[in-house]
Every structure is written in C-alpha cells, then in structure tokens.
Amino acid sequence: MGYRPTIGLEIHVELSTASKMFCGCPNHFGDPPNSNVCPVCLGMPGVLPTMNRQAYEYAVLMGLALNCRIATFTKWDRKGYYYPDLPKNYQISQYDLPLSSNGYIDLLVNGQTKRIGITRAHLEEDAGKNVHDLPGCTGVDLNRAGVPLLEIVSEPDMNSVPEVMAYARSMRQLVRYLNISQANMQQGHMRFEPNISLWVFDDAEPDGGHYTPIVEVKNLNSFRSLERTVAFEIDRQAGQWQADPDGYRMDKMSKQNRGWDDVREVTVYQRHKEEADEYRYFPEPDLLPVEIDDAWLGRIKAQLPELPIARYARFRKEFGLDEKLTTLLTSERGTADYFEAVVQAGASPHRAANLIQSQGLRLANERGTDVAGLGISAERLAGLCKLADEDKVSATTAAGIFQAMLESDDPPEKIAQDRNLMQVSDTSALEAIVAEVLSENGKAVADYKSGGKKAKKARSFILGQVMQRSKGQANPKVAGELIDRKVLGQT
Amino acid sequence: MELHCLSIHQLAAELAKGQVSSCQATEHLFERIERHDPVIHGYLELQQDAAIAQADRIDKRRNDGETLGPLAGVPLAIKDNICVSHGRTTCASKILGNFQSPYDAHVIEALNAADAVILGKTNLDEFAMGASTENSGFGLTRNPWNPETVPGGSSGGSAAVVAADLAYAALGSDTGGSIRQPAAFCSVVGLKPTYGRVSRYGLVAFGSSLDQIGPIAKTVPDAALLLAAIASHDRRDSTSAELEVGDYLAEIERPVKPLRIGVASEYFGPGLDKEIAQAVRRALDLYESLGAEIVELSMPLNKYALAVYYIVATAEASSNLARYDGVRYGYRDRDSKDHIDMYSASRAHGFGAEVKRRIMLGTYTLSAGYYDAYYLKALKVRTLIKQDFDKAFEQVDCIAGPVTPTPPFKLGEKIDDPLTLYLSDVYTVMANLTGLPAISIPCGFSSAGLPIGLQLTTKAFSEELLLRIARMFEQATDYHQRKPKLQS
Known part of the structure; x- marks a missing residue:
C-alpha cells in the first residue's frame, strides 16, 4: 500500500x-x-x-x-x-x-x-x-x-x-x-x-x-x-x-x-x-x-513576450551558461532583457552573466530595484565587460568599477584610468618593477629557482610584491610570465 | 387658459414672449401643490427653494438674452427612484428613508443641461414594485380623477401630478408597465423608450434588463420634447445604445402614410374590461378613418409574457436589492448581535411586504436546481417572444392594443391579492421583455368617468415613428385636454 x-x-x-x-x-x-x-x-x-x-x-x-x-x-x-x-x-x-x-x-x-x-x-x-x-x-x-x-x-x-x-x-x-x-x-x-x-x-x-x-x-x-x-x-x-x-x-x-x-x-x-x-x-x-x-x-498576441521556459532553454543553448546562472538571469524578464542587451552591445555572455549575478543583482536587491533600475546602461556595462575581457582590468577591479559606475556617468574606461585601475600589461613598464623586486628578494628567487617544496610559495610571494609595487595595476598573468622568464629563463 | 393647464410647448411660448416668468410658473405650481397634493399625495419631497432659485437663474439668463436649453424654466417632477444629488432619493422605501444620493442620474444631468426646473420627487410603489402606488413606504397616492381609485403604478406619483397639473411633465421609470399603466389610469401620455435609448445610470435598479426611464406628459409633443432632452448614449451605461438620437419633433405633426396597424386577437380575450375593449376598437376605427390599414395579427406567445416577466424581473430584483444591507448607507438595525443578524433585521424592517415577496421569488428561481427550470427557460421564451414581435413588424408599422385590462380600481381592492394585481401588467410587459418602445395615450373614459389608455408599440429605436402615430390620434381627439376636478 x-x-x-x-x-x-x-x-x-x-x-x-x-x-x-x-x-x-x-x-x-x-x-x-x-x-x-x-x-x-x-x-x-x-x-x-x-x-x-x-x-x-x-x-x-x-x-x-x-x-x-x-x-x-x-x-x-x-x-x-x-x-x-x-x-x-x-x-x-x-x-x-x-x-x-x-x-x-x-x-x-x-x-x-x-x-x-x-x-x-x-x-x-x-x-x-x-x-x-x-x-x-x-x-x-x-x-x-x-x-x-x-x-x-x-x-x-x-x-x-x-x-x-x-x-x-x-x-x-x-x-x-x-x-x-x-x-x-x-x-x-x-x-x-x-x-x-x-x-x-x-x-x-x-x-x-x-x-x-x-x-x-x-x-x-x-x-x-x-x-x-x-x-x-x-x-x-x-x-x-x-x-x-x-x-x-x-x-x-x-x-x-x-x-x-x-x-x-x-x-x-x-x-x-x-x-x-x-x-x-x-x-x-x-x-x-x-x-x-x-x-x-x-493585437494582444503581438504583446506576448518570449516566455520564461523558452528563454531559459535558449539562454542555455545560445550562451552556454550553466543551470544556476541561467535560472538566475531568466527569473525576471527585466534581468533577462538587460543581460541580452549587454551581450548585444558586445560583452561576452559569461562576463556579462557573472557581473550581473555577482554585482548587478546584489546591488539591485540592496537598493530595492532591479538591474535595469540601477541606472547603468547596457552599453556602459558592455564597455566594462570588454575591459575585463581584454584583460585591461582584473575581475576584482571590474567589480569595483561596477560599483563606481553607480555614482558616475563616465565611461568605465575613464573611471578605471582616473582611479589608476587599468592593468599594466605592457612588459617594458613591468620589467623595471620585476627587476627591482627580484634584486631585493634574493632568497625567494633562490627558493623559486630551486624548484623544491618552497618554489610555489616563493613565486606567489614575488608576484605579490610586483602587484603591490604596481599598486594592483599589473596584469598578474603578464607579470607572472615575466617573472618566470627572468628567474627560470623560460621564454 | 390657466397657467398650470398649459402644455410644455405652450408654457415655453409664453416664457419666450415674456408673458410669464419661470418664477411665476414655478411659484404658481407650488401654491397648487400646497392646495391639492395633501389629497393626491403625488409628491414625496418638494425642493421649493432649489426650484425657485433655478427658475430665477433661468429668468435672469433669459432677460440677459442668453441662449437657453429646450426645457428652460419648465417645472418638472422626478420619480423618486431616480438619483438627484440634493434632497433625498428614497425609492419610497424605509430602507432608504434618509438616503441622499452623492450623484445625479444621467437624466438629471440632461435636464439640468436643458435648463429645466425640478419641483421635487414623486411617489411610487417601493422600488417600483407594484401597479397601484399603494406599496409606497410613505403613504399611497390617489388618482386625481377619483380619489377613491388608484393612480396606477409604479410611477403613480408622476402620472398623478401631471394629470392634476401639479407639474408640467414628469420622469417615470418602466420595468413592466410602470410608466404606461399609470399614464392610462390618469389620462396622460406615458412613453417607455426602447431599452438602451435612455441611460439607466442613476436609476435605482429593479429589473436591469427591463428598466427604462421615460417621460410622462400632457401631450405627445411634450413627451417628444422631454425624450429628446434625456435620450443619448452614455458611457456609464454599457447597455445604452450608440445610436444618434432622432429629431422627435421635426415631423411630429405629419401623419404617417401609409400606415399599417397590427392588432393581436389575443389582446381581446377574457379578462379585458368591455369598456376598454370598446374604447380601443373605437381608436382603431379612428385610425382607419385617418387612412390606416388595420391588420389582424396572431401572437400566441403573448400569453407566456407575464410568467416570463415575473421570473426575469424578480430574479434581477433579488440580486439588485441585495446591496441594501445596512452596512454602508440606508436603514440599519441597531440591536443586532452580529453582521448576519444585522442583515436580516435591517432588511426585515426596511423592506415592505411586496418587495420581500419579490426578493423571495427571485431568490428561489435563481437557486441551484431551479435555475434551469425557471430563469433559463424564461430567457428562452423571452427570445421567442422577441422573434414573434420581429415577425409582426415585417407586416405592420405599429401594434395597437389596450394598456390595462381594467380601468383604475379602488384603493385597497387588490392590495391583498398580489396575483390579481400582477395581472394589471398583462399588456405592458411585452414591451419590456422585447425592449421595444411603447406609448400610452388617452383614448376615452369609462361610464364611471375613469380614464382609458391606448397602447402603441413600434420597432426598436423608432420613437420618431411611434410619436408621430400617437400624435395623429391626439390631434383627432380631445381626451388629452380633459381635466379632472380636483378636491382640496
């Protein structure tokens, strides 16, 4: 029974x-x-x-x-x-x-x-x-x-x-x-x-x-x-x-x-x-x-928008987003519309989705509005996404710029420049800093070079010093490659 | 002719010439009302100050050479189931004894726009339920032609004050004959317009699919003038027709030719008073002498009309009157222990016997298990009756017949026998079930000197034609000019 x-x-x-x-x-x-x-x-x-x-x-x-x-x-x-x-x-x-x-x-x-x-x-x-x-x-x-x-x-x-x-x-x-x-x-x-x-x-x-x-x-x-x-x-x-x-x-x-x-x-x-x-x-x-x-x-039929379940399926397929993120983006029509507008304006879907999820929805919730109601146009957010996509700002910095955009109507690029948040990917600018750090931290260099147990930790330490000295503007990927080349002689 | 005996058209001419002022006419009527209305009791409430103030305004505007509305300065009476935003609107019911409407009915707005003067509110059977005005919660109205007889109902007050020259014309409402039957009993003209011709906004509902406001007047042209003033489309009434209002007066004096008048043999069956049958036959002879062709019709479904009417009207009434519960306005029983008790006590004390009877009848026919057998079947027969009339109007321009089966009956004669009283509506309910326009015009007197009416019905929204046909008879006769001898 x-x-x-x-x-x-x-x-x-x-x-x-x-x-x-x-x-x-x-x-x-x-x-x-x-x-x-x-x-x-x-x-x-x-x-x-x-x-x-x-x-x-x-x-x-x-x-x-x-x-x-x-x-x-x-x-x-x-x-x-x-x-x-x-x-x-x-x-x-x-x-x-x-x-x-x-x-x-x-x-x-x-x-x-x-x-x-x-x-x-x-x-x-x-x-x-x-x-x-x-x-x-x-x-x-x-x-x-x-x-x-x-x-x-x-x-x-x-x-x-x-x-x-x-x-x-x-x-x-x-x-x-x-x-x-x-x-x-x-x-x-x-x-x-x-x-x-x-x-x-x-x-x-x-x-x-x-x-x-x-x-x-x-x-x-x-x-x-x-x-x-x-x-x-x-x-x-x-x-x-x-x-x-x-x-x-x-x-x-x-x-x-x-x-x-x-x-x-x-x-x-x-x-x-x-x-x-x-x-x-x-x-x-x-x-x-x-x-x-x-x-x-x-006339009434013409007002019918794409419905949630169809939109969910399309987002999964078209943008390759995971279930959780798609559910979040399609839960409200305004969020989904905004996301699509950002992608339309040139952002990569994953970057746009992540920024909307981690920053947009959180801030909108705090302010009792929806993402579109934050006052950041899709074009501006797409601009921010592109900066991150092109490694001009780090993911962490992008989150900070998102918040700054709530208070400023400037394009994201200008906000990043004004606040010295642009990543330095230019090797010549970074080389001097790397050289300086390496010369001052002989022990860490040695540890790293040795390839022993301490090598990984030593590399992180050196990279950290470089980031610090560049006031966070160094592109960590570029800086890391530079360190590897200098210490290990890799190309 | 004395001032109060004038028709609206005659009064308007005098006013225009400056022979008399609206103030004089209005004050004259109030004096007459004071003298004669204690016997007749046609009015429930007089609005003397407001009426004289309005008459004065119109006189001043006239002196200033302003263009005035078609009813400028004409004193009129209003049936007390039509909402007027000053004074009370009681429906002659204790449950609304002190009710003041917060708004004006559409027809009141229209009369105000036409610069009319409103004398007061007239008596009726409570919530327009009755055919004698004996069901009023505030005392009965007497027929000016014989104070021992009823004036008819439910617009008995309106018909009586027009017949007694205590108003130049009045508005009534007609759900099953409530304009035409009292008009016949009082020897005045009563017109029920096509359903949808006059907005019902502000008419306290009895049977929503049957109710219609219309004029009660001394002459056919006066009825036409009043109808023209109140007829129009009104967005607030979804059932009001989006049709142009005809010019009811332009050709009213021109006889209709050719004219085919249908007469249903069923109308002259048992139950019809002999003198009424004779008067109606004589009226048909007169039309024939005026060039009309009389066509015998058979309308066998008419015999079901009264039964259908009392099912539809009471069902709608039981729902329409549900709102009188003591919660928001009107009479409330103060000694009740809870809200259910308050509903019962307020309604038990607030409504009169006839209203309660009809609410019970209607509640019964709408109840689960009875709906199909009563209400639904009634709607089907209603459709068949409509088709009967549609067919008849393929052959004729107009259908003529009696308004009432008997002349005015004695006060108290039928009040304890509701079924016999319901039979008073046997000739009038068809126009309400079909929505067709119908008019009652004076066509004679009984050997006892009591008025007899002739009923004419035409196609939907053909009031222009209906009024012209009625006017032909009026021009050829003098019944409408005879006046009752009033007691004071």
Missing part, C-alpha cells in the same frame, strides 16, 4: 491596471481607507459597471501564455453572497463561459519537465477588506473593492510539495514577465487556495485505489504558508488514512474546508461542504457580452 498526493491549485492574481475593473477609481495599494472609491465601487443605488478593457486584455494575455483556448464570446455573471466587504453583495465574475480554458504550463522540477493542466482562467472583481483592529467595531475598507482579479484554476496534476511550489513560483514569474501584475505577496497581489487529497493504492492491485476526502485551504498569501499547508495536509491525511483505512475516503466523507493557522503551523477544520455552494449565479444584465475578433486577439 502507498499513496500519492494529488493537488490542484486556485490562484487569484490582482492585475496591475491603472484603474479598477468596473469603474475609474485608482487601483492602488496602501492609500488611506476608502480613499480610492466612487459610487460605483461603493455599490450605491443606481450605479452601473463599465468594463476595463485593459484588464480584459491582460487576462487574455495570461490565457495565451498558459496555452489556453481563448473564448471568442464570453459574458459576465453575478455571483451572489452576503459579506460586508462586498458592496453589492454580489461579485461580478465569469461562470460558465470563462475567457480562457484548457491550457497548460510546463515546469522544471528537479531538472525534469512537468506539465500541469490549466482548467480555466477568468476575470472578476476583488472584494474590499474588513478591518478588525478598530475599537468596538469592525471597519470596511473598500479601496480594494473592484480591483481586477484573475482567477487561475489548475487541474489536480501536482503530486508533491516541490511541484506545487514550482507551479506557484512559475505563475508569479509569468505574470511578472507579462507585466500584468506586480505579484507583490506582501500587498496581497497573489492568493493561493490548494485542494489536497491523497491517491491511496495497492501495488498488488494496479487498477484499485481510492482518494482521501478533498481538503480545500483558502486564502494563503505567502509561498511559505502554501508550502507548509500542503506539506502539513499530506502528512495529516496520511495519518488519518492509516488510522482509519476504510472510513477515511472520498466516497465516504464530503469535501472539507480547512484554514491555515500561521502561528501553530497546522490546518484547522472550518466546515464540511455537503453540496455545492449556493451562489445564485446568473448573467450580469448590466454588462454586454465580450466578443473578441481576430484583429483584437492578434
């Missing part, structure tokens, strides 16, 4: 449009409560919604990126339920005709490609927020009410925690690649709802088996809580099944909602779902159906 986790994930993504889904209010996080509101998103008597075309296009773009079938005809539906943060007490959503369906996304999990089916992705409006930390009452902040929300529903195709995490992270990466959401977890731009059950099977009977009852966990708003929830549920359900192999099965128990307790790090029982929820869906009479023609779809 054994079991295999079976997990599907619903993800809600807030789209980063300028205005809300059905009114002109700013879609902006962090403003004072109820400042981004109007009669429409407050659900005042007599108001009517008007569709935000940009949000619709963003959603279609995501549908295309998820290899979905894009519906040419869709409509809006009202989903009715009463809650204080839902001003109309119905949410405008899409019920039986989602704008996209039947897609998939390919993930890289432990070097293997795994395909996860996408059931559907549709648009709806977000609700507001109940504020519970007020004295003696609950407040309602409706700034978020009406923000465009994309709901992406996967097939139950994930079988492990790493697969769930790869899926969730890929979705985040994808919406950021498409530039349709900032996907900022702290601001609640992405929320997860995993559906978890175990497929329990007997190796002796390959056709037999059964599922444990499905558990749905709502409203997880961090990768950490998603990861822990899924891991916890897998263990919990396995324990339940082992304790009661005949009773703990989907055909004998109904679906259950549980919540994640972030403090105790456990899921907590909320309610059983005996039957389907009663939302009294019906077509929204205040909005016209949306019909996408080929021309409109074509």
Whole structure:
C-alpha cells in the first residue's frame, strides 16, 4: 500500500491596471481607507459597471501564455453572497463561459519537465477588506473593492510539495514577465487556495485505489504558508488514512474546508461542504457580452513576450551558461532583457552573466530595484565587460568599477584610468618593477629557482610584491610570465 | 387658459414672449401643490427653494438674452427612484428613508443641461414594485380623477401630478408597465423608450434588463420634447445604445402614410374590461378613418409574457436589492448581535411586504436546481417572444392594443391579492421583455368617468415613428385636454 498526493491549485492574481475593473477609481495599494472609491465601487443605488478593457486584455494575455483556448464570446455573471466587504453583495465574475480554458504550463522540477493542466482562467472583481483592529467595531475598507482579479484554476496534476511550489513560483514569474501584475505577496497581489487529497493504492492491485476526502485551504498569501499547508495536509491525511483505512475516503466523507493557522503551523477544520455552494449565479444584465475578433486577439498576441521556459532553454543553448546562472538571469524578464542587451552591445555572455549575478543583482536587491533600475546602461556595462575581457582590468577591479559606475556617468574606461585601475600589461613598464623586486628578494628567487617544496610559495610571494609595487595595476598573468622568464629563463 | 393647464410647448411660448416668468410658473405650481397634493399625495419631497432659485437663474439668463436649453424654466417632477444629488432619493422605501444620493442620474444631468426646473420627487410603489402606488413606504397616492381609485403604478406619483397639473411633465421609470399603466389610469401620455435609448445610470435598479426611464406628459409633443432632452448614449451605461438620437419633433405633426396597424386577437380575450375593449376598437376605427390599414395579427406567445416577466424581473430584483444591507448607507438595525443578524433585521424592517415577496421569488428561481427550470427557460421564451414581435413588424408599422385590462380600481381592492394585481401588467410587459418602445395615450373614459389608455408599440429605436402615430390620434381627439376636478 502507498499513496500519492494529488493537488490542484486556485490562484487569484490582482492585475496591475491603472484603474479598477468596473469603474475609474485608482487601483492602488496602501492609500488611506476608502480613499480610492466612487459610487460605483461603493455599490450605491443606481450605479452601473463599465468594463476595463485593459484588464480584459491582460487576462487574455495570461490565457495565451498558459496555452489556453481563448473564448471568442464570453459574458459576465453575478455571483451572489452576503459579506460586508462586498458592496453589492454580489461579485461580478465569469461562470460558465470563462475567457480562457484548457491550457497548460510546463515546469522544471528537479531538472525534469512537468506539465500541469490549466482548467480555466477568468476575470472578476476583488472584494474590499474588513478591518478588525478598530475599537468596538469592525471597519470596511473598500479601496480594494473592484480591483481586477484573475482567477487561475489548475487541474489536480501536482503530486508533491516541490511541484506545487514550482507551479506557484512559475505563475508569479509569468505574470511578472507579462507585466500584468506586480505579484507583490506582501500587498496581497497573489492568493493561493490548494485542494489536497491523497491517491491511496495497492501495488498488488494496479487498477484499485481510492482518494482521501478533498481538503480545500483558502486564502494563503505567502509561498511559505502554501508550502507548509500542503506539506502539513499530506502528512495529516496520511495519518488519518492509516488510522482509519476504510472510513477515511472520498466516497465516504464530503469535501472539507480547512484554514491555515500561521502561528501553530497546522490546518484547522472550518466546515464540511455537503453540496455545492449556493451562489445564485446568473448573467450580469448590466454588462454586454465580450466578443473578441481576430484583429483584437492578434493585437494582444503581438504583446506576448518570449516566455520564461523558452528563454531559459535558449539562454542555455545560445550562451552556454550553466543551470544556476541561467535560472538566475531568466527569473525576471527585466534581468533577462538587460543581460541580452549587454551581450548585444558586445560583452561576452559569461562576463556579462557573472557581473550581473555577482554585482548587478546584489546591488539591485540592496537598493530595492532591479538591474535595469540601477541606472547603468547596457552599453556602459558592455564597455566594462570588454575591459575585463581584454584583460585591461582584473575581475576584482571590474567589480569595483561596477560599483563606481553607480555614482558616475563616465565611461568605465575613464573611471578605471582616473582611479589608476587599468592593468599594466605592457612588459617594458613591468620589467623595471620585476627587476627591482627580484634584486631585493634574493632568497625567494633562490627558493623559486630551486624548484623544491618552497618554489610555489616563493613565486606567489614575488608576484605579490610586483602587484603591490604596481599598486594592483599589473596584469598578474603578464607579470607572472615575466617573472618566470627572468628567474627560470623560460621564454 | 390657466397657467398650470398649459402644455410644455405652450408654457415655453409664453416664457419666450415674456408673458410669464419661470418664477411665476414655478411659484404658481407650488401654491397648487400646497392646495391639492395633501389629497393626491403625488409628491414625496418638494425642493421649493432649489426650484425657485433655478427658475430665477433661468429668468435672469433669459432677460440677459442668453441662449437657453429646450426645457428652460419648465417645472418638472422626478420619480423618486431616480438619483438627484440634493434632497433625498428614497425609492419610497424605509430602507432608504434618509438616503441622499452623492450623484445625479444621467437624466438629471440632461435636464439640468436643458435648463429645466425640478419641483421635487414623486411617489411610487417601493422600488417600483407594484401597479397601484399603494406599496409606497410613505403613504399611497390617489388618482386625481377619483380619489377613491388608484393612480396606477409604479410611477403613480408622476402620472398623478401631471394629470392634476401639479407639474408640467414628469420622469417615470418602466420595468413592466410602470410608466404606461399609470399614464392610462390618469389620462396622460406615458412613453417607455426602447431599452438602451435612455441611460439607466442613476436609476435605482429593479429589473436591469427591463428598466427604462421615460417621460410622462400632457401631450405627445411634450413627451417628444422631454425624450429628446434625456435620450443619448452614455458611457456609464454599457447597455445604452450608440445610436444618434432622432429629431422627435421635426415631423411630429405629419401623419404617417401609409400606415399599417397590427392588432393581436389575443389582446381581446377574457379578462379585458368591455369598456376598454370598446374604447380601443373605437381608436382603431379612428385610425382607419385617418387612412390606416388595420391588420389582424396572431401572437400566441403573448400569453407566456407575464410568467416570463415575473421570473426575469424578480430574479434581477433579488440580486439588485441585495446591496441594501445596512452596512454602508440606508436603514440599519441597531440591536443586532452580529453582521448576519444585522442583515436580516435591517432588511426585515426596511423592506415592505411586496418587495420581500419579490426578493423571495427571485431568490428561489435563481437557486441551484431551479435555475434551469425557471430563469433559463424564461430567457428562452423571452427570445421567442422577441422573434414573434420581429415577425409582426415585417407586416405592420405599429401594434395597437389596450394598456390595462381594467380601468383604475379602488384603493385597497387588490392590495391583498398580489396575483390579481400582477395581472394589471398583462399588456405592458411585452414591451419590456422585447425592449421595444411603447406609448400610452388617452383614448376615452369609462361610464364611471375613469380614464382609458391606448397602447402603441413600434420597432426598436423608432420613437420618431411611434410619436408621430400617437400624435395623429391626439390631434383627432380631445381626451388629452380633459381635466379632472380636483378636491382640496
């Protein structure tokens, strides 16, 4: 007997449009409560919604990126339920005709490609927020009410925690690649709802088996809580099944909602779902159906950038970069674009990749921006790469110049010259220094010449002295060759 | 003729000549309202100061020789389910008893742009649900022709104040006949425009796919003038049509020739009052004498219209009225222990019986397991009814028939029998289900002296034609000129 986790994930993504889904209010996080509101998103008597075309296009773009079938005809539906943060007490959503369906996304999990089916992705409006930390009452902040929300529903195709995490992270990466959401977890731009059950099977009977009852966990708003929830549920359900192999099965128990307790790090029982929820869906009479023609779809398709997985494969092949560096460079579209621009401007891919990784990403992170936001143009960074490629500056010096370029608009070459950081590869200039060092360090020369145990250490010492005397500007390779020639008489 | 008896066109002429000022006309009406409205109770709220200030502004601008809007200085009344940013907008419901709208409806912006004067807000059945104005949370309205009878509904207040010359015209709203039926009961002209012709932005929703704002006026040309002022495309209403507004007045006096008028035999079946049948037949004879050809039609699906209407309208209403929960505005029960309790208590105390009945009906038909049998089937039949009308309009220019099955009934007569009251809408709901424009014009009186209306329907967005056909009848008759004797 054994079991295999079976997990599907619903993800809600807030789209980063300028205005809300059905009114002109700013879609902006962090403003004072109820400042981004109007009669429409407050659900005042007599108001009517008007569709935000940009949000619709963003959603279609995501549908295309998820290899979905894009519906040419869709409509809006009202989903009715009463809650204080839902001003109309119905949410405008899409019920039986989602704008996209039947897609998939390919993930890289432990070097293997795994395909996860996408059931559907549709648009709806977000609700507001109940504020519970007020004295003696609950407040309602409706700034978020009406923000465009994309709901992406996967097939139950994930079988492990790493697969769930790869899926969730890929979705985040994808919406950021498409530039349709900032996907900022702290601001609640992405929320997860995993559906978890175990497929329990007997190796002796390959056709037999059964599922444990499905558990749905709502409203997880961090990768950490998603990861822990899924891991916890897998263990919990396995324990339940082992304790009661005949009773703990989907055909004998109904679906259950549980919540994640972030403090105790456990899921907590909320309610059983005996039957389907009663939302009294019906077509929204205040909005016209949306019909996408080929021309409109074509214009949206044209905005589709190269997607992360394709870009990863191309970077590996085209630039010969290793997995780790490629993953790093393609994780954000801005980084990948910047890297390619630097290479385009004449840098060697490895030099550009290493400098972006070791300096660019680190500095950007420190400054809360991305590499392109550091203010170093691709051309200037390419200039620095070329200096290093041509041995005019050492790798260590290049890192220092990268930092200096943040404060100066001068070309890297000028920065290097002004600060006397250019390597001296000119043998005639170096010969004098080498001769001087050799004459002053007779013992080291002798040790080196002897070829004995101390030879290696002696050579390093001599080279160190040369570097010191040249104030670090000597090209170590050229200086080393010069020393070898002088001491050993090699040519 | 006395000042309050004038039509808008006549008043406008007097104002233009300087014979009378807008202030005089407005003040005159307020005096009349003070005298007669305590009996009729057509108004829920008067906006006297604002109205006189506006009239004064218009008079000054007129004296300064400024170009004024088409309704300059004309005092009008507004049904109280249309949002106006000053004063209250209550929908005659206790749940919105003190509600002040933060914005003006599209039609109010349009009336302001036309330089109209707004006298106040008129009574209605709560949230426009009813056919007698007895369902108002703030007292019933009486029919000026006989204060013991209902004025019809739900725009009963608007129809009554126009009939009683307490406003030169009014705006109503029509979801299943709420403009046309009270117009018929009060012997005034009531027009429901094509769905999408007038923006619904700011009309408190009852049945969103059926609702339409329209004019209630003393004459057909006045209705045309008012419609021209409020009809337009409005970006804020996705269902408003991006079509040019016709010039409804240019050719209104020119008879339509040739004219084929369709009459469905089904309209004259059981349930129709004899005197109404006779009046409608006489009206058709008159059209024939004016050169029209009367074509007998069969519209068998009409008998399903009322059932379809009450499924669609209540379903949409149950959702539209969900927002009245006491959380953000309106009546809130203060003694509740939690928010669920607050919802229940606020809605239980805030809504009247008829509104609650319709919310329950609508909630039921939208529920899982019933949706397909009720709502979805109703939508399909609605489509078939539309096709029936499309087919009819291949043969005729206009369809004529009664507006109501009975003359105005007595106060209290039907209020405890909702099903019988629902039957009042049997001839009017088709125009809402199909979206077609329809008008009610005075076509006679019963032996008891109560008004009878004639209903005319034409193709979608053909209000120009509809008004011309209605005007032909009006020119040939004097029913619209008769006035009720008011009590004070």
